[in-house]
Amino acid sequence: MPRKIGPSIPAQGWEFWVDRGGTFTDILARRPDGILIVRKFLSDCPEQYADAAAAGIREILGLSPAEPIPAGTIRTLKMGTTVATNALLERKGEPTLLAITEGFGDALRIGYQNRPKLFDLDILLPDMLYREVAEIRERLSAAGEVVKELDVASARAGLQAGYDRGLRSVAIVLMHGYKFPGHERLLADIARKIGYRQISTSHETSALMKLVSRGDTTVADAYLTPILQRYVDGVRAEIGQGVRLRFMQSNGGLADANRFRGKDAILSGPAGGIVGMAKTAAGAGFDRIIGFDMGGTSTDVSHFVGDYERTYETVIAGVRLRAPMMHIHTVAAAEARSAASMAHAFASVRSPRGPCRGPHAIAAADR
DSSP: OOOOOOTTSOSSOEEEEEEEOSSEEEEEEEOTTSOEEEEEEESOOTTTOSOHHHHHHHHHHTOOTTSOOOTTSEEEEEEEEOHHHHHHHHTOSOOEEEEEETTOTTHHHHTTOOOSSTTOSSOOOOOOSOSEEEEEOOEEOTTSOEEEOOOHHHHHHHHHHHHHTTOOEEEEEOTTTTTOOHHHHHHHHHHHHHTOSEEEEHHHHOOSSOHHHHHHHHHHHHHHHHHHHHHHHHHHHHHOTTSEEEEEOTTSOEEEGGGOOGGGOTTHHHHHHHHHHHHHHHHTTOOEEEEEEEOSSOEEEEEEESSOOEESSEEETTEEEOSOEEOOEEEOSHHHHHHHHHHHHHHHSOBTTBTTOOHHHHOOEEO
16 A cells, blocks of 8 residues: 655655656655655556556655645656657657658658668568658758759648648658758748647758658657657646656656657667666676666667767667667567566556556565
8 A cells, every 4th residue: 555655754855766668667766865665567557547657656655546746745757768669669659741852752761772681572661650741842952052942832732731631740851951951941930830739850850961861860750759748748747847857868868858859769768777787887896787678578688888888870660760879789579478478467466456556566675
């Protein structure tokens, strides 16, 4: 049963660290008197709670599921999450329009013509993240000279057509736009006036040459950021506006909630694991480490030799991404099957408050 906050424990100044994985959500809390509390929840348990992190925080604070968290109770909340990762893997992001220079509408599908499995006879291409393409009549040279003026009327019509078909997120990727963003800015302004809620431009998302990887990264940002924002807004609504809320990024650094973007969230959870591994090992005198993080959904393998190893261009779930992120190798094979039975066993442990939490599983440690 939830333990009520005693009169000797100050009601304000709690700190929380949350790792929301695909199967389990782990919560570490530090009380105002410095005592640490650890809890574990199933990440998805709709019959008991809408969000595992909020439910866990309430339980630790001794609040009922419907009771609001008093203002000032929580000082800071830091989270690592697989929300973006799962949306990418399951292709459950925001329906997105790709606005790209005329003549390059299929450039991201064609890609670099790599053949990772040269002898496969049945080639299965990954689904593209964008739903529709609007080719924009415009062209700038590599020197920034106007080869073809931006056709504002045609561009507005293309963006409006996508909006009328229900699209609310747009990725704007123009030739040489990374260096000469004038046309991209004009398109973004048009999209904003039409009513698009998420507008990702390539010069802001990935200001580097190479249309394909820049375009893929911009599309991923437009596809995932609305999903993340809804999750962030939900967490914010639960904990209150006065709490400093920060999220782990794929590169191992923390970002304020209002700056947390889709392109930087793909490895949010695993990156936090590497940082924790390195800090823990350093405290024990080790600086050469192999990390093996086996979760309920996937297993992450990493390497540390005195410094964090990062990659700046990678392919995740068939999507090319160009953003700094921890160098992590993720596998999910037999673990997925064992995770299902693990989750079933965990869920079957009954507690007075329902099937999603068992006292043997969640009362892991109070230190």
